[in-house]
Each structure stands twice: as structure tokens, then as C-alpha cells.
Amino acid sequence: MTGRTRRRAGTSPPRLGRRRDQLIALGWLVVVWNLLWGNFSPANLLAGLLVGGAVLVFFPLPPVSFGGRLRPRALLRLAGVFVVELVSASIHVAAIAVRPGFRPRGAIIGVRLRVRTDLNLALTAELLSLVPGTLIVEVDRDAGVLYVHVLDVRSPADLTGSRDRILAVEERVVRAVGSAAELRQLTTEPTEAP
Amino acid sequence: MSVGTVIDWLAAVALVSGALLSLAAGIGVLRFPDVLDRMHAATKPQVLGMLLLLLGLALRLRTAADLGMILLVGVFQLATAPVAAQMIGRAAYRSGRVDRSLLDVDELAGDPPRTGE
Amino acid sequence: MTVFLAVVLTVLLSTTALLALARIYRGPSLLDRVIAADLLLATMLGAVGAEAAVNRHATTLPVLVVLSLLGFVGSVALVRFAAREEP
Numbered sequence: 579m580t581g582r583t584r585r586r587a588g589t590s591p592p593r594l595g596r597r598r599d600q601l602i603a604l605g606w607l608v609v610v611w612n613l614l615w616g617n618f619s620p621a622n623l624l625a626g627l628l629v630g631g632a633v634l635v636f637f638p639l640p641p642v643s644f645g646g647r648l649r650p651r652a653l654l655r656l657a658g659v660f661v662v663e664l665v666s667a668s669i670h671v672a673a674i675a676v677r678p679g680f681r682p683r684g685a686i687i688g689v690r691l692r693v694r695t696d697l698n699l700a701l702t703a704e705l706l707s708l709v710p711g712t713l714i715v716e717v718d719r720d721a722g723v724l725y726v727h728v729l730d731v732r733s734p735a736d737l738t739g740s741r742d743r744i745l746a747v748e749e750r751v752v753r754a755v756g757s758a759a760e761l762r763q764l765t766t767e768p769t770e771a772p
Numbered sequence: 773m774s775v776g777t778v779i780d781w782l783a784a785v786a787l788v789s790g791a792l793l794s795l796a797a798g799i800g801v802l803r804f805p806d807v808l809d810r811m812h813a814a815t816k817p818q819v820l821g822m823l824l825l826l827l828g829l830a831l832r833l834r835t836a837a838d839l840g841m842i843l844l845v846g847v848f849q850l851a852t853a854p855v856a857a858q859m860i861g862r863a864a865y866r867s868g869r870v871d872r873s874l875l876d877v878d879e880l881a882g883d884p885p886r887t888g889e
Numbered sequence: 890m891t892v893f894l895a896v897v898l899t900v901l902l903s904t905t906a907l908l909a910l911a912r913i914y915r916g917p918s919l920l921d922r923v924i925a926a927d928l929l930l931a932t933m934l935g936a937v938g939a940e941a942a943v944n945r946h947a948t949t950l951p952v953l954v955v956l957s958l959l960g961f962v963g964s965v966a967l968v969r970f971a972a973r974e975e976p
Contacts, residue, residue: 613844614954616837668793668820671812675800682809686865707854708819713811714858715865727861729812784894787939791901794935798908801928807920810912814924818931825935829942838947845934845957852961856927859968864920867971 604630652753659750663709674730682730686715687737689744693752693760694722701755702748709747712740783831790824793817807864815857822849891943898939905932919971923964930960 607630612618674682691702699717703724706712716725728740752760800813823846830842909932912925934956941949 610844613840616840664816664820668817671800672793672796672817675796675803675813675817681805684806684808703858704851704854707815707857708850709816713808713815713861714854715808715861717858727808727812729809780890783942784890787894787942788897788901790935791898791905791939794905794932795901795908797928798905798932801912801925802908807918807924810921810924814928818928822931822935825938825942829938832942832945833947835947838950841947841950841954845953848954848957848961852958856961856964856968859965860920860923863968863971864918867918867920 600634604634607633647755647757649754652750653755656750656754660705660709667709671729683732685728685731685737686725687728687741688718688723688725689741691722691724691748692745693748693756693763695760698748698751698756698760699724701751702744705747705751706744709743712744779831779834783828785828786824786831787828790821790826790828793821793824797821808861811857811861811864815853819849819853822846895943898936898943902932902936902939906936920968923967923971926967927960927964930956930963934960 604627608623608626611626611629612622615622674680691699696719699719699722703714703717706724706726707714713727713729714724715727717723718725724744726740726744728737731737731740794817797813797816797818800817801810804810804813826842826846830839833839833842906929909925909929913922913929916922934953937949937952937956941947941953
């Protein structure tokens with residue numbers, strides 16, 4: 579997921595949206611700058627604005643448009659489920675690591691996401707890399723397919739389970755940050771294997 | 773027992789469990805037979821272990837300025853670990869370092885990806 | 890309690906570092922070494938943080954911030970190199 583592969587031709591958002599994205603990025607950079615200095619002071623805010631502005635001018639970000647809106651309740655749910663899954667996945671993998679004489683079997687499955695925006699692909703992939711036994715091997719951006727390596731597969735049922743879990747992660751992401759149209763896509767698009 | 777003592781004990785628990793998870797990640801990285809399996813060990817127990825160690829540190833320091841910086845380290849970890857993992861996973865698969873005898877299913881095999889460099 | 894804590898954490902994190910070093914030594918590919926080096930760096934990060942926690946000081950916090958970003962840049966650079974060298 580480098581900047582070069584993230585950029586897609588012909589999907590540059592309208593100028594106003596671009597300005598808004600840049601303002602949001604600037605806000606984040608100012609917050610990070612103040613956290614690095616350890617306190618929020620007028621001088622730090624001003625310096626943060628200068629540095630953040632310089633970063634945005636000299637290192638422009640690829641346009642990742644954000645078309646949806648934030649839903650605090652769904653966002654909380656996303657974060658909560660993520661923490662629970664991170665803990666259980668970590669304990670699971672740790673248990674496999676220390677079990678003597680156990681060779682885990684893996685599988686690579688392709689999962690077609692229902693919402694194909696860059697933001698959704700990136701967020702879902704990011705979360706998946708950290709939760710239950712899944713690891714992104716390859717991303718097919720145009721088709722919206724994630725190829726995921728699953729650790730500790732014992733039966734075909736495990737594969738279906740992993741597929742369902744991946745789609746559940748996507749659903750939570752869309753419910754948290756997606757637009758209304760993307761939410762509808764969630765329920766109407768079929769979820770067959772690619 | 774004061775509140776500070778309780779928090780210190782919580783910090784100790786977080787620190788030790790974080791170190792234990794790191795150790796499990798180390799064992800996994802050494803023992804797992806394949807690059808992809810090792811990635812699993814390096815991304816999950818390692819990230820949680822690191823977060824727990826940072827939580828322990830935050831509980832010990834308990835000042836706002838330090839909390840901000842610890843939060844930044846944690847966010848950097850969460851944001852960058854999956855990116856590095858995905859790049860390593862992709863490089864491993866493309867250079868043919870994946871041991872296919874360990875895979876039950878490989879849906880990527882007959883369907884070469886069209887994106888990336 | 891702090892002495893006991895320091896000993897336990899030192900033992901656990903040193904063992905992790907040794908395991909990562911063993912994987913760096915054994916390889917077999919550059920990618921395995923990148924993974925292990927990543928783990929080694931993360932263990933150092935943990936060790937610096939644990940030391941700061943045990944002795945209750947914040948002087949090494951900037952080191953943590955720098956290390957957490959450096960590790961990422963390092964592994965990404967190495968992987969890009971590996972992807973080109975081993976087609």
C-alpha cells in the first residue's frame with residue numbers, strides 16, 4: 579500500500595472536498611505536533627500550523643476522499659470489537675507458538691468486499707492485519723478483493739468462518755465511517771467468493 | 773493501600789503480560805515453518821505486547837504530557853505494523869517464498885493480481 | 890517490588906531479543922530477517938519503555954517515538970529492496 583499504488587486515475591474529488599481533506603490533515607498534524615512537545619500552548623499551535631502547512635505543501639497526500647460521515651456509536655463499537663479481537667487473536671497465536679510439536683496449517687482465501695472505496699479497503703485491510711489469524715497477502719484494488727492468509731486452518735468450516743469474520747469487519751467499518759449509499763450496498767450486494 | 777499502589781500493581785501486571793506476549797512472538801518467529809506464519813507471530817502478539825508495555829508505562833508515569841507522547845507511539849505502532857506486514861506478505865508471495873505444502877487452499881494461485889508495481 | 894519487576898522484565902525481553910537474533914542468524918531469506926529485525930527493534934522499544942516505567946522517568950520517551958517510526962521506515966525500505974532483488 580504505497581502512495582503510488584493507492585492513487586487511482588480519474589477519481590480526484592471536487593476541489594472543495596480536496597480543501598476539506600487538507601484541512602482535516604492539517605488539524606491532525608497540529609495535534610501530533612503538540613503531543614510531541616507534550617503540551618498545548620499558543621506557540622506550539624502556531625508552530626504546528628507552520629510545520630503542518632509545510633508538510634502538506636511539500637509532501638502532498640494522495641487524494642483519499644472521505645464520502646461518508648462519522649457515527650460515534652458505530653465507531654465505538656468498531657473500536658471495542660477490535661480490542662476484544664486483538665486480545666483473543668494475540669492469545670490464540672501465542673498459544674500456537676508455544677504448543678510443542680504443532681505445525682499450523684494455513685490457507686489463502688480471496689474475499690470480495692462489498693464497498694470498493696479506497697478508504698474502506700485500506701481501513702478493513704489495516705484492521706484485518708491485526709485481528710484473528712488473518713494477514714493481507716495481496717490487494718486487488720480494482721476488483722475490491724483482499725487476499726488473506728489465514729493461520730491455523732483445520733477444516734473447511736474454518737475457512738467459511740474466516741470469510742464471515744472478514745465481511746463482519748468490513749460491515750463494522752462501513753457502519754462507522756461509510757455513507758448512506760455504502761450502507762445500502764452492504765445489504766444488497768451478494769457476498770459470493772470471487 | 774492507596775490508589776497509587778493499586779495503579780502501580782496494574783502497571784506491573786500490564787508490563788509483565790506485555791513482555792510475555794513479546795516472548796510468545798519471539799518463540800513464534802523462531803518456530804513457525806513459513807514466512808507468512810512468522811508474520812502472524814510478529815504482527816499480533818507483538819503489537820498487543822507493545823501496547824501493554826506502553827499502557828504499563830503510562831500507568832507508572834501518570835502525567836498528561838507523557839501520556840500524549842505514549843499515545844503517539846501507540847498510534848504509530850497500530851498504523852504502521854499492518855502496512856509493513858502487508859508489504860512483507862506480498863513480497864514473500866510474489867518471490868515464491870511461500871511453502872505451498874502448508875496451505876490448504878490458495879485462491880490467489882490461479883488469479884494473478886492486476887494492481888501494484 | 891520494582892527490583893523483582895525489573896528482573897522479570899529483563900529476563901523476558903532478553904529472551905525475546907535472543908530468539909529474534911536466532912531467526913536473523915538462521916534466515917533463510919531476507920524477508921525472514923526483516924521480520925526478525927522488526928521484532929528485535931520492537932523488543933528494544935519495549936525494553937526502553939519498561940526501563941522508563943520501572944524507574945518512573947520520562948527522559949527516554951522521545952527515543953520511543955523515534956524508534957517506533959524508524960523501524961517502520963527501515964522495514965519498508967528493506968522489503969522494497971528485497972522485492973526488487975529477488976524477483
